[in-house]
Amino acid sequence: MIGVKKRIASEQAQLLPTQISFSLGSPIPVESEDAQKLRFHELEFVQCLANPNYLHFLAQRGYFKDAAFVNYLKYLLYWKEPEYAKYLKFPMCLYFLDLLQYEHFRREIVSAQCCKFIDDQAILLWQHYTRRRTRLTALGTTSLTGLAVGGQPVGGGVQGTLLSNGPCHHAEQ
Template identity: 45%
Template sequence: MASSEDSEDAAITSPTPTNIYKDPDDGRQRFLLELEFVQCLANPTYIHYLAQNRYFEDEAFIGYLKYLQYWQQPEYIKFIMYPHCLYFLELLQNANFRNAMAHPGNKELAHRQQFFFWKNYRNNRLKHIVPRPPPEPVAAVPTSIPPLTLVPNANNAVPTAPVLSPMQFSMPPGSAPPKNDLRNIGSDRRKRK
């Protein structure tokens, strides 16, 4: 009986956690703060700012960046408005990238690459998304051209019809091709004041 009394006394004397922290807004504030920070990572200038102020040398901050990778999961990714932030978040896991972003030239390079991606993204996507129109039907060979008849000659050579150059198709018959006048080319290159 002494052992059961000791366990009851231990249960009575052991403090029960009465002051457990309860988030008043069920984590909404934390969610919004983390979402805002993650989306700020889409800006190479902000990453450069973090590198210049030596945030990337703090192990706790690097751990926080590692923790934020949960935003790549489908249940969280639907809240992301700037998808480049996830790409930069992945790159920030690498120490070489973190060190490189301290230099202004690398910041400008990342910013330019991001701009070119945005500039060409829609057109590149449309090439793969929009269905191409079916090819136009090939026009039938006109029947007004008489067929070429082969007449054997002494050398057994096959006669061929004369082939017209593209210039002969575009010019009216009897006209000469235009001549380029090279006398006044230098006058076009004058400096304007």
């Protein structure tokens, strides 16, 4: 685990999203092949954060107690920028990336009960959203973005829809 953390920290220090090289005669910035490869690995990792069971796995193994790993999570927030977010297949990962910025969430996700609750809520959200989208698309309405069960906005911070009334409620203390 320590070797992986050191490698991640060294790669992070070497290649930041703003470090790009320019091709000769080209005004368009182009990332080097190594930077593109690193970005792809970061994309895959960020999307894994959409899985509460993976978050639980990381928490059980102590990754969220390591300051270097927590810094890495903070660094990954650049994926929220539109120029990067457009490549995400699972935008829910950004919601969890936000939650991981809170120490009390990182502490609570180690609980299997909390993990299961979040997983169940995410599944319900996806089921409801799919049904609602199908119904509204049939009616010609397209104003679905950002709505969860009951028309509540998604992403309201730690007190958002996923964590409102469940086994993780004591995380707000």
